[in-house]
Amino acid sequence: MLVSAGDLEKYAYCPLSWWLSKTHKVVAKDGVTHHRNTERDLKDIQRKEKSLKFYERYILFFAVSASLIAVVGIALLYGEGSEFWKYFFVVIALLWLLNSSFFLYRASRTESIVKARYERLLLLSAMGAIIIAFFSILFATPANPAISRFAEILSLLWVILANIIFYRTLIMSDELIARKIKYAPVKGEIEYVGAAGEGEEIISEKYGIRGTPDYIIKLDDEYIPVEEKSASRDSPAFPHVMQITAYCMLVEDHYGRTPSYGILKYRDAEFKIPYERRWKTLVLALRKQLLENMERGEAHRNHHNAKKCEHCARRTYCPERLA
Ligand code: SF4
Numbered sequence: 001m002l003v004s005a006g007d008l009e010k011y012a013y014c015p016l017s018w019w020l021s022k023t024h025k026v027v028a029k030d031g032v033t034h035h036r037n038t039e040r041d042l043k044d045i046q047r048k049e050k051s052l053k054f055y056e057r058y059i060l061f062f063a064v065s066a067s068l069i070a071v072v073g074i075a076l077l078y079g080e081g082s083e084f085w086k087y088f089f090v091v092i093a094l095l096w097l098l099n100s101s102f103f104l105y106r107a108s109r110t111e112s113i114v115k116a117r118y119e120r121l122l123l124l125s126a127m128g129a130i131i132i133a134f135f136s137i138l139f140a141t142p143a144n145p146a147i148s149r150f151a152e153i154l155s156l157l158w159v160i161l162a163n164i165i166f167y168r169t170l171i172m173s174d175e176l177i178a179r180k181i182k183y184a185p186v187k188g189e190i191e192y193v194g195a196a197g198e199g200e201e202i203i204s205e206k207y208g209i210r211g212t213p214d215y216i217i218k219l220d221d222e223y224i225p226v227e228e229k230s231a232s233r234d235s236p237a238f239p240h241v242m243q244i245t246a247y248c249m250l251v252e253d254h255y256g257r258t259p260s261y262g263i264l265k266y267r268d269a270e271f272k273i274p275y276e277r278r279w280k281t282l283v284l285a286l287r288k289q290l291l292e293n294m295e296r297g298e299a300h301r302n303h304h305n306a307k308k309c310e311h312c313a314r315r316t317y318c319p320e321r322l323a
Pocket residue numbers: 013014015016017018020301308309310312313314315318319320321322
């Protein structure tokens with residue numbers, strides 16, 4: 001049976017608190033508003049980051065096409081070259097394309113970081129092949145000054161368009177960095193934004209837990225779950241450590257990569273909670289106890305800490321309260 005990370009957090013505070021939460025819903029308005037605002041903000045950042053990538057592709061497209069059109073223009077201006085150079089460049093271009101195919105083959109058979117490296121090499125190699133192929137056209141095309149002028153003007157307009165889009169992306173990127181820095185390091189990406197809807201929940205059949213972290217950052221090939229709390233604290237609370245560890249377990253199972261830590265963010269402090277075996281063992285033990293309580297149909301206070309009861313949201317109707 002799947003147990004939610006939120007239930008594990010309540011259970012870690014006090015089993016009775018979790019039990020009472022099933023019949024008495026306590027909604028902390030501040031917390032809900034804070035979470036909704038964060039969710040809205042993050043989704044907007046995610047959307048804009050996608051558009052930014054889209055614009056960047058446009059810039060690349062315009063820049064490459066402008067260069068190609070310019071080369072065609074030059075080719076049409078000068079016309080035919082010698083037979084030797086014509087064939088020389090065709091052979092080099094073919095060899096270069098073979099080289100690109102090799103990188104494509106290696107990239108398709110390699111994983112993660114190495115794959116990215118091969119993809120970059122592939123891109124560079126393919127660009128080289130295109131440039132050399134156009135040189136071969138340069139030495140093989142009959143001269144046509146009118147079309148040459150047209151091609152040069154077109155390439156100029158293309159470059160202007162690429163610059164306008166580039167300027168736009170620069171402004172957008174500055175705005176996004178200023179907003180994103182609140183949630184993630186600049187080089188990190190917002191990979192996932194948790195929402196109240198069922199569809200957003202992450203499930204781990206392996207650990208028997210489910211949950212919706214506030215958000216997940218992708219940083220240097222690692223997925224880091226982040227949980228925000230509206231309270232102020234100067235050290236992480238144990239139930240929150242259990243909750244963020246449960247999220248690390250979900251991330252580990254869902255993405256197939258083990259995070260080295262999760263982040264707990266309070267109103268004015270944030271903590272990196274290492275994803276350690278001792279915490280993981282405790283989460284699994286809590287899950288087991290919770291399911292046993294559920295089967296028995298009851299749960300009781302497991303502490304003698306009156307301060308806990310003082311701060312408990314279910315104190316007013318709790319039959320076992322100490323304060
Ligand atoms: S008031 Fe105390 S005993 Fe009751 S649920 Fe809260 S923490 Fe547990």
